[in-house]
Amino acid sequence: MKPALVILAAAVLALAGCGTDGGSGDGAITLVITANAISGGKNAESADWTKQWVIPRFEAAQKAKGRDVHVLFQPSGVDDEQYKTKIALDLKSRTGADVIDLDGIWVGEFAQAGYVKPLAEVAGPEADSWEGWGQIPTAVQGLGIFDGKRYALPQGTDGRVLYYNRKLFEKAGLPSDWRPASWQEILDAGAALKRAGVPIPIQVDAGTAMGEATTMQGALPLLAGAGAEIYANGKWTGASQALKDVLGFYRQIYTTGLGDPKLQQEAQGRDKSFARFAEGKIGILAEGDYFWRAVIEPKAGVAPMANRDADVGYALIPAARPGAGIRGQDAVSMSGGAVRVLNPFSKNPKPAWELLSFMHSAEATAAQLAGAARITSRTDVNDQVLGVDPMLKFVSDEVLPVTAYRPPLAVYPQVSVALQEATADVVSGTSVDEAAASYQRKLEAIVGASNVAR
């Protein structure tokens, strides 16, 4: 009886499998877009734009050309690491959406694994002759380039700043247009906030639970402020003095009550830090411009602040001391950005490219902004919208000139985890020297001892 049942089940499964094919016989094709965005949740504006603007307009445009194309949006609203795993597994099994949203930093490892292919290889020569390339600055194009080939269309770039709550600053007797010039001034402001009874004076992401956020909002900008890049001249930065300075700064925040060490360990710590800031419980928060446009945005944010423009200030992240940053800078930042790729296993690569390039047209890019702050990839669009939002202008005018990018190498995510673990160590009380030594050991195991600079 049992084998018979199992065979029956297998047969049903096999039949069900037949129903998932893309084409439905009458010439209609179905394209799928996926992103780590979901209406009412993470990156809601992007999800809404895809569903309400891109899909109807693209379908109508195709219909006008006499083609029957259906586009579906496959939403997702999880941590970036989980989303990455999901997409990697999709592509590994040669399935998945036709147009896929990725973090630019993943392009290298995905390309090496054969999960993504150069756009021209998937879509044909029209990908290289696309009108939009002329509008995208070279540095931003670099987000989608690996080994000199274009794998992805960049959506834009971003920058990191220090956000501060003006109301709490007023309570603590701090200036409402705060411009810290050194790490010490951040700590001093934190001490003043603490005296004024602010529960969490400073939040700089740390630990492994926050994932890449720890590296991007915390460890790397601080490292740049201490005068070092994580990867320079073909070598990775080991337990150098700059790295020890960074860990020392973390230690000062988290062992003197200026930050909340537990928040760094919680599984949903970053989301909680957003909520705490919006509730007025965090004084200073290091975050990207994503925080401004998608988290505390008064209408569509996940932790909206009704008086955002008046209550929230932003300042450049200072170097450890004036002039101590990379390239002798007084202030630093880190930038990355999301990209979109074509699935090389798509059954309809040409229509998929039409969809992808449509999503990156000037019209679509401007529609996605809908008045909100965002540095898009296209200069023609930026020229129109710059100045609408002072935060956007600040990032574009003052942050991007001092920013730096992560190395587009496949091994980078592992190095990033080693950095996160080093910050976790000092936050939970390990000494700076011990944490640095343990980081050095892990780094040597990952990239080889000869590729580590001390």
Add this chain to the structure above:
Amino acid sequence: MSTDAAGLGRGRAVGFVLPALVLIGVFLVFPALWTIYLGLTDYRLTGLEAAEPRVVGLDNYTAALGDERFRGSLWLTAQYVLGSAVIGQAGLGFSIAWVLRDRRGPVKRVTEGLVLLAWILPSSVVAFLWIALLDRDEGTLNALLHTPGLAWLLDHPMPSIIVFNVWRGTAFSMMLYGAALANVPPSHLETARLAGASTFQQLRDVVVPRIKGHVLTNLLLISLWTFNDFSAFQITAGGPEGRSEILPIYIYNVALSGGRLGFGAAISFLVLIINLVVAFVYLRLLRTRREDARREVAAP
């Protein structure tokens, strides 16, 4: 004596068994062999090694055995199995079964119903309830105990998931022991009571010898289940900083989140071996017990 009790003949018998064997081969034996092979490579989820994995021999195994995170995880798993399965579930399950053995009516039905409910609810729902219970900021437990801000899951991650798993899995032990206790002849217990035996003496000399086989079977099953249990992931995800990272979670974190599929496969194989050893020890104990019983029956 005919060996063909069903009268099918060899051909038809093979025909009946073959589909099951094929399924076992495809879904059990092949993946197990594949895991062994993957464990010998540097296969990764992304990057160059995803496209062209190389055979690295026993490197993954030596790396695992030398890795303090793996050894730490093994130790946490031992705590988890001992604490939540062997002591927690089996102990609590037996206690409930013993207390309720002679009872009838609503008390018994309600208690059993509640214990069973914890077992049959979907794990994602249960995990969400426990996070709501233990949350640092808005948790129910902190509200009940008037201890605002106490981070149960961060300060005491292992006790938290052990208590969780006891709560979650006690039903099986309770039901198994309930059925086993029904097999203890009431006359034996009564005789013991008349002879002045205390409750402890009754348990030790009358009940335990009767249900020893059930105890061993129960411990075998719940140890293996708990050893491979992943539901704690939904509560702590192995955190904070790996302090509740039991082996199944460790494998997930290393293989899928960290992308080291080859290394993860090697660890999985080690876990398989540990499971086999555990099962072997229990089965040995069961067999010696049966032989003892047979000898007792055979003795005049």
